[in-house]
Amino acid sequence: MPPYRKFIFICYGSDCKKAGCKKLQSEIKHLVQSHEHKGKYKLIKTKCMDFCKSAPLVVINNEVLKRAELSVVKKKL
Numbered sequence: 001m002p003p004y005r006k007f008i009f010i011c012y013g014s015d016c017k018k019a020g021c022k023k024l025q026s027e028i029k030h031l032v033q034s035h036e037h038k039g040k041y042k043l044i045k046t047k048c049m050d051f052c053k054s055a056p057l058v059v060i061n062n063e064v065l066k067r068a069e070l071s072v073v074k075k076k077l
């Protein structure tokens with residue numbers, strides 16, 4: 001059985017794309033592939049999650065991160 005992995009959801013709706021979710025997604029991807037976090041997380045791209053005014057949006061551990069930045073995401077891992 002594969003090891004348990006936590007999910008990280010990243011919104012790929014149009015407003016979040018305008019707010020830079022692609023760049024954030026690649027930064028988070030590099031972070032979770034680092035030696036420290038390898039194999040612990042799975043990134044999922046989602047459609048709009050209805051928090052468009054707070055883009056870019058990331059959900060980790062059932063917590064919604066509004067106007068997400070890499071530094072905030074790092075603290076939540």
Ligand code: FES
Nearest residue numbers: 011013016048051
């Ligand atoms: S586009 Fe991301 S929450 Fe709507």
